[in-house]
Amino acid sequence: MLHPVKPERTTSNKLLKSINQQKVLRLIYTEGPISRVELADKTGLTQQTITNIVNRLLEEDYLLETEPVGGSSGRKPIPLLVKTGGMYAIGIELAVKYVRGALIDFQHSIIHEVTEQVNEYTNVDTPLEYVTQVVDQLLKHVPKPEQLKGIGCSIQGLVDSKQGVVIYSPGLRWRNYPLKERLESRYNLPIYLENDANLLSLVENLNGRLADSANNVTIKLDYGVGGALVLNNQLCTGATHVAGEFGHYKAFAAEDSPVCHCGARGCLTSFASVSGLRRHAGRTPEQFDEQLEANDPTAVALLAKIELAIGTAISNVITFFNPDHVLITGKMIDVLGHRLLPLLEKRIYSTIPESCRGVKLIHLPQTPNESTSAGGLVVNHFFDVPLESLSL
Ligand SMILES: [Zn+2]
Structure with a gap:
């Protein structure tokens, strides 16, 4: 006997659960150290829901409980922080004359960098070969592979970042090239693409000039x-x-x-x-x-x-x-x-x-190194509330 209604409900509960968890994680990341009480206040979720989510995140090793502060009597609230030092991202700057890669942690500290100079991309497959060469070298330096959260790419060319397709880049010899799909099938990680000027603008608008x-x-x-x-x-x-x-x-x-x-x-x-x-x-x-x-x-x-x-x-x-x-x-x-x-x-x-x-x-005094900004794409996406899922 099939259950026509229940499975749907389970799916939407599961979705809601993951959206709430993402909301809480993002808040701890942007506003931490923050206590469970403050989290409940700011999200409008119940104390019990917050406790469940925080326990789950602690079990998954995403959070850190820091020393309680303030309060003269009773139980002092324990401030929570995201363990940003223990999560990693790879950023790739795919340019016409070079491919630059950086392995960063979620505090944006650079752990390792690799640059490959390019004389010319001889055919449609060569840019991807350079990218995988750089990524493969960086992968050897990831302290905990299970904590690598994705690869972000800055591309000199027109990019449909939603679909993960490079629409057109004469220098890379690409037209409607499914870069996200290619990288996902090779590395089995979330992949994010952005045009180089858009990425530079996003970084400067978020926390730059x-x-x-x-x-x-x-x-x-x-x-x-x-x-x-x-x-x-x-x-x-x-x-x-x-x-x-x-x-x-x-x-x-x-x-x-x-x-x-x-x-x-x-x-x-x-x-x-x-x-x-x-x-x-x-x-x-x-x-x-x-x-x-x-x-x-x-x-x-x-x-x-x-x-x-x-x-x-x-x-x-x-x-x-x-x-x-x-x-x-x-x-x-x-x-x-x-x-x-x-x-x-x-x-x-x-x-x-x-x-x-x-x-x-x-x-800017110098055109910025976009590989670390591309790694930042992974960090931003990781903490983002998946708004698109709400319209499912
Ligand atoms: Zn023209």
């Missing part, structure tokens, strides 16, 4: 050009996950601009990226900087052309979205920022409408 900002734009002038847009504290991904594709912003006059790999002319990436500079102007950012130092007239003219294009593009974005901050970063800025940034600042503030002039232009 954009933490106090609700509306901002991040522009990464790197091997290619990436962009990320945060409006009302939400990262905008767009209808087909390609919002912020700043590299194909039409910024140069079409008549003196080469055809971009997207098929159009005038794209910002044609000259304002490391790859564009090399392909269309035959120089690296470092060589460009030296030529500028020597006052080479063609280099001076090229800098003026690039600065006009970037400055106009950013001014338009500011005029359209009215952000409070614009963060500019990437290898082009690491090398050429000392020349570009003062010019950009002058151009942007003099061309945007007065109503937008409160915007702050900021930059």
Whole structure:
């Protein structure tokens, strides 16, 4: 005899149980040390439910009971902490010229790092070969394999992070590549993917230089050009996950601009990226900087052309979205920022409408190492309440 109603109920109870457990774990992680009483207050769950969840988490070795504090009489509440030092994540930065990996613990301390330089990805399988090479090396350094909670990847390319698919990355030779599925079947771990500019923006918005900002734009002038847009504290991904594709912003006059790999002319990436500079102007950012130092007239003219294009593009974005901050970063800025940034600042503030002039232009001293940020994706997901499960 089948039970038509009960199994469903069990499933939803089980789901609710795991959501509540996740809620409690996240709260202990973000607000710990925290007592059982405070947990009950903040979650609205009963004392008994909290006791059950905490006992389960203690048994599974996720929590630490610390010394009781305060209270002059009676039983003192025991503050709880998550054992972040005992959980691990792997972060991978999959770039066109290198694959960098970091093994971190949940306190974001780096345990081991590996970098593989890439000359060229010769076919569609090579990026994955590099990634698995780096992951396999890192796995040897995981203190407790059962406590490795996942692999996060930062990708130079268009990413559908929900589906775990790299939609398009010319440098990686990928189009609709199911990276999450490939890595999951090899490592049997949760896998998370994010576009590199989006990840940088998420990290800076969560606890970096954009933490106090609700509306901002991040522009990464790197091997290619990436962009990320945060409006009302939400990262905008767009209808087909390609919002912020700043590299194909039409910024140069079409008549003196080469055809971009997207098929159009005038794209910002044609000259304002490391790859564009090399392909269309035959120089690296470092060589460009030296030529500028020597006052080479063609280099001076090229800098003026690039600065006009970037400055106009950013001014338009500011005029359209009215952000409070614009963060500019990437290898082009690491090398050429000392020349570009003062010019950009002058151009942007003099061309945007007065109503937008409160915007702050900021930059990072160095483009951050994204492998540790990618590991952070695992940490964030681990403590996240699985909201999507609520709509099941
Ligand atoms: Zn283009």
